[in-house]
Amino acid sequence: MKQGSYHFMGxxxxxxxxxxxDDGVIVxxxxxxxxxxxxxxxxxxxxxxxxxxxxxxxxxxYGYRCRKMSVRQWTGMIHKVNDRFSPEMICxxxxxxxxYIGLGLREARQLIDGVETSVTPIVSPAEPxxxxxxxxxxxxxxxxxxxxxxxRLAGDELLVDxxxxxxxxxxxxxxxxxxxxxxxxxxxxxxLVNPASTELQWAAKMVSEGIRQLASITVLTDxxxxxxxxxxxxxxxxxxxxxxxxxxxxYAYVGFLVxxxxxxxxxxxxGNATEAEVW
Amino acid sequence: MTTPGPQxxxxxxxxxxxxxxxxxxxxxxxxxLAAKIIFGVELDAFQRARLRTYxxxxxxxxSSGFSSAKSIxxxxxxxxxxILIPDQVxxxxxxxxxxxxxxxxxxxxxxxxxxxxxxxxxxxxDESGDxxxxxxxxxxxxxxxxxxxNEVKMPAPDWMKDARTQAGLRFNVAGIDExxxxxxxxxxxxxxxxxxxxxxxxxxxxxxxWANKTIFLATAEHRGHPGWSRYQSFKxxxxxxxxxxxxxxxxxxxxxxxxxxxxxxxxxxYRVDSKIKAMVEKFTPDHTLREMFGVWSEAMRGWYPPExxxxxxxxxxxxxxxxxxxxxxxx
Numbered sequence: 001m002k003q004g005s006y007h008f009m010g011x012x013x014x015x016x017x018x019x020x021x022d023d024g025v026i027v028x029x030x031x032x033x034x035x036x037x038x039x040x041x042x043x044x045x046x047x048x049x050x051x052x053x054x055x056x057x058x059x060x061x062y063g064y065r066c067r068k069m070s071v072r073q074w075t076g077m078i079h080k081v082n083d084r085f086s087p088e089m090i091c092x093x094x095x096x097x098x099x100y101i102g103l104g105l106r107e108a109r110q111l112i113d114g115v116e117t118s119v120t121p122i123v124s125p126a127e128p129x130x131x132x133x134x135x136x137x138x139x140x141x142x143x144x145x146x147x148x149x150x151x152r153l154a155g156d157e158l159l160v161d162x163x164x165x166x167x168x169x170x171x172x173x174x175x176x177x178x179x180x181x182x183x184x185x186x187x188x189x190x191x192l193v194n195p196a197s198t199e200l201q202w203a204a205k206m207v208s209e210g211i212r213q214l215a216s217i218t219v220l221t222d223x224x225x226x227x228x229x230x231x232x233x234x235x236x237x238x239x240x241x242x243x244x245x246x247x248x249x250x251y252a253y254v255g256f257l258v259x260x261x262x263x264x265x266x267x268x269x270x271g272n273a274t275e276a277e278v279w
Numbered sequence: 280m281t282t283p284g285p286q287x288x289x290x291x292x293x294x295x296x297x298x299x300x301x302x303x304x305x306x307x308x309x310x311x312l313a314a315k316i317i318f319g320v321e322l323d324a325f326q327r328a329r330l331r332t333y334x335x336x337x338x339x340x341x342s343s344g345f346s347s348a349k350s351i352x353x354x355x356x357x358x359x360x361x362i363l364i365p366d367q368v369x370x371x372x373x374x375x376x377x378x379x380x381x382x383x384x385x386x387x388x389x390x391x392x393x394x395x396x397x398x399x400x401x402x403x404x405d406e407s408g409d410x411x412x413x414x415x416x417x418x419x420x421x422x423x424x425x426x427x428x429n430e431v432k433m434p435a436p437d438w439m440k441d442a443r444t445q446a447g448l449r450f451n452v453a454g455i456d457e458x459x460x461x462x463x464x465x466x467x468x469x470x471x472x473x474x475x476x477x478x479x480x481x482x483x484x485x486x487x488x489w490a491n492k493t494i495f496l497a498t499a500e501h502r503g504h505p506g507w508s509r510y511q512s513f514k515x516x517x518x519x520x521x522x523x524x525x526x527x528x529x530x531x532x533x534x535x536x537x538x539x540x541x542x543x544x545x546x547x548x549y550r551v552d553s554k555i556k557a558m559v560e561k562f563t564p565d566h567t568l569r570e571m572f573g574v575w576s577e578a579m580r581g582w583y584p585p586e587x588x589x590x591x592x593x594x595x596x597x598x599x600x601x602x603x604x605x606x607x608x609x610x
Contacts, residue, residue, distance in 0.1 A: 007606060030609070059600045061609070084605035164582055171587045176595040178602050183592075192602070203602040211592065214583045220502055221580050228502075237582065 004048060005032040007061075007085040008259065010252030011092035012244045013074060013101050016067040024069065024096065025244045026078065027210065028062035028085050029252040051264035053257060054169075059176040060249060063206025064199075071097060075104035076111040079119045083112075087135060090122065091255030093247065094140045102138055125262070137258050139163075139251055145258040148265075157234030164217070164237060166257060167250045171214070175253075181208035210245035217243055292426070296399035298362070306363050307488065310334040313363060314355050319394045323545040325533035326352055334359075336525040337490045340513045342499040342573040344530040345558065348549065349496050353454055354386040356494070360452050361429040362400045364489070368479055369431040370450035374457045374464075376435035382456065383433060384421060387414055400425050436461075436468075449479040454494035459506035469509075487522070499528070499569040501576055510575050528573030531555055 008029050014022040032038075037055055038048040050056065062085070066077060078101070082090065092098050105122040106129070112119070125134040126144040137145035141159050150162045179188060181204050192200045220228045220236035227235045239246070298306070298317075306313035311327045314320050322330065326348055333339055333356040343349050357369045373379035386392060401413035403424040414423045423431040434448065453473065455461060461469060474493065483489040500506050516524040534546040541548055559567050568574040594600075603609050 005609070057594075057598070059595065059598070061600070061603045063602075084607075086606055168583060168587070171583055171591055175591040176598055176600040177588075177592045178595050178600045180592060197604075200602060200604055203604070207602060211588060215581065215585055215588055217582045219580055219582045222501070225580065 004038060005030050006256075006259070007031075007087040008252045008255040009078070009081060009085065009087040009090040010248040010250065010255060011078060011090060011098070011101075012096065012248040012251060013066075013093060013098045014096040014244060016069075022096065022242060023244045024066035024074065025206070025210075025248040026062075026064045026066065026081055027060065027206075027245065027248040027252050028081065028087065029249070029256065030059045030061050031056050031256050032059075033057075049263070049267075051260055051267065053166075053260060054173055056174055056256070056260075057176055058170060058174050058253060058256065060178065060207050060210070060252075062203050063210060063245060063248075064203065065206055065245070071100045071104050072111055074101045075107065076113075076117075078105060079110045079117075079122070080112045082122060082133070083119070087255070089135050089137055089145075089255035089259040091137045091139055091145075091251040091258065093251060094138045094143075098138065102136060105136060106132070137255055139254060145262075146254075148261045149254070149257050155230070155232030155234060157230040157232050157236070159234075160237055161234040163250055163254055164219075164235075167253050170253055177211050178204060178207055180211055181205045206245055210249050213239065213241070213243050213246035214249070216240045217246060292399040296396055298396070298400070303363060306359075310356070310359050310363075313359050317359070317362065317394060317396045317400075318355065318391045320355065320391055321540055322352075323348075323533070323535055323537060323539070323549075325529045325535075329527060329529060330356060332525055332527055333492070333494060335487050336492075337487060337523045338493045338513070338525070340495045340510065340526045342497065342510075342526060342528045342575065344498055344528070344571040344573045346531045346549070346551065346555065347529045347533065347573075350382055350456070351386065351391075353456065353494065353496060354383060355391075357431050357452065357454065358397070358423070360492070361423070361425050361431050362397075362427070364429075364451075365427065365482070367429045367451045368449065369429070370448065370453040370476065371431060371433040372436050372453065372455040372461075372473065373433075374436070374460045376433075378457070379433045380421070384414075387423060400427070402426050403428065448476050450477055450491070451479045451481055452492045452494075453477050454492075454496060456496045458495045458509075459497040459500045459504060462506040462509065463504065465505070490523075499573045499575040501565065501569060507575070514575075530572045532572075 008031060010027045010029065012025045014024040016023050033048055033050055033055055034057055037050065041048050062081070064077070064081065066074065069077065074097070078090070092102060094102070108118060108121050109116055110119045121129065121132040122136050123129050123132045123134055124136050124138070124144065127134065137143060139146060141153055141156060146159065150159060153159050153162065192204055194200055217237060217239045220238070222228050229235055302316070306316070310330050311322060314322060314330065329341065329352050333352070341349055357371060361367055361369050371379060371383055373382065392398070401423065403411050403426055405411045411424060414421065420432055420434040432448070453476065455469065455473065458469065477491050477493060479491065481489050481491050484491065497506070513524055513526055517526055531550050534550045536544045536546055539545045539548050555571070559571065562570060565576050568576050
């Protein structure tokens with residue numbers, strides 16, 4: 001485990017029943033304070049934690065595509081990935097069955113790899129449920145986590161707009177992608193070979209596909225190239241082709257922003273709160 | 280005072296200018312043949328395809344580009360329909376009455392309309408049995424009449440009043456030229472009034488030939504245009520394989536090297552390359568696609584710059600970012 005790193009899960013759920021329907025995707029991003037900054041602050045005897053998003057590096061380390069899965073299978077899968085990465089925050093789109101999956105995540109018995117397993121329920125930080133991980137953030141207006149980052153937005157389109165603006169800035173300065181699958185040498189690909197499972201290779205392929213999907217996200221313009229906005233003033237985003245992996249990547253980053261904001265608040269409230277104290 | 284004597288009925292057209300039953304059967308099946316015999320017009324290959332699409336598909340959206348002979352094919356279609364299909368009222372609509380007068384009606388004075396077989400079909404009798412003029416130009420509606428009782432009507436549109444003035448009219452065929460410009464005025468006339476007028480009884484409303492027809496003519500537009508939703512609705516039906524619906528897109532590039540009536544090739548006769556080149560130079564690539572080639576473009580711009588994505592990959596290489604299956608297996 002990399003020192004001082006935090007993980008965030010982005011989930012774009014979808015039933016994915018048909019060949020051409022959207023895929024359901026789980027992505028994990030690892031965040032850490034820029035090493036040079038952390039080093040400089042450590043030398044000065046300061047806390048290395050920073051509440052500025054641009055002081056962090058966001059590395060995309062895992063991707064998984066889910067197709068034709070029931071709500072119970074979805075919740076099992078999320079719990080499985082949750083056990084592996086222990087993310088600080090899970091940000092999930094409420095569309096595509098996200099609302100039901102969110103409810104299912106609070107169950108203490110989950111079907112993981114076909115086996116009924118006892119797990120710690122995952123709920124929203126606002127829920128007063130004991131013995132649970134309070135890490136679930138639903139990507140929608142009105143969710144307490146989202147309201148913390150983007151309060152009082154007039155419409156859903158403005159939330160999507162704000163999300164893309166935040167991630168565009170992050171992509172410019174802080175995001176790190178692993179080598180895209182198609183650019184990898186044979187030696188690099190062989191490193192991912194595991195006789196027991198092809199999951200690592202597929203994770204690399206998923207992240208590569210997500211990188212490609214990011215490039216296909218477009219915003220509507222008029223003839224002169226000026227933005228066309230919706231009724232509430234938000235830009236209109238779409239994609240040429242699928243966009244689910246890219247959106248899951250962005251949700252993971254949104255989860256990070258939510259967590260960072262919460263940490264900053266709690267830091268202010270309690271002095272120098274650490275993550276352990278917060279959660 | 281009437282003169283006593285035998286009543287002699289003279290046929291309204293000489294035998295050689297009559298459309299016989301056999302001809303009628305062939306013409307109904309193939310409107311291209313009908314256009315050739317009735318109007319003496321030789322169409323280029325893509326124009327033939329377009330005319331057949333108009334003829335056989337009940338709802339057509341023709342988004343063909345600039346200078347692709349939409350108007351003349353539309354005029355031929357309207358008149359062939361009035362000549363060949365019994366009990367038809369054809370409605371022709373333009374953004375303004377003046378536009379219709381300048382674009383559609385002059386064809387009735389063109390060499391096409393001088394074809395004897397066509398002239399022989401024009402006209403009709405009024406309620407007292409007197410010969411009427413083939414065309415009449417009333418202030419609110421210009422009408423071309425046919426001897427079989429059919430009519431081609433071009434009413435003065437009033438889109439600003441949501442076409443309420445058309446409320447009493449009923450048609451078997453209705454075509455709107457520059458419909459995207461009508462939509463851009465913000466009127467609901469196309470939906471509320473115009474399409475609702477296409478309710479005149481037909482011989483068989485389920486048959487692609489006899490069913491009532493709608494033709495939407497205009498070059499393509501972009502996604503932000505008010506006409507986009509109608510195009511999308513058409514496209515969804517076409518994608519589903521609905522045989523009652525078609526979107527066609529021809530361009531100046533479709534003119535062929537076949538010889539036309541003048542002895543020149545269609546390309547040489549109708550494709551004005553210098554004009555087209557000037558327009559292409561003036562237009563943005565997106566505008567060119569829409570205006571010249573009939574492509575309904577999204578007018579989109581990428582949100583995540585490729586350079587930023589490339590930089591993120593470079594940064595990943597630098598920091599040796601790698602995929603992993605768990606927090607604990609990270610280096």
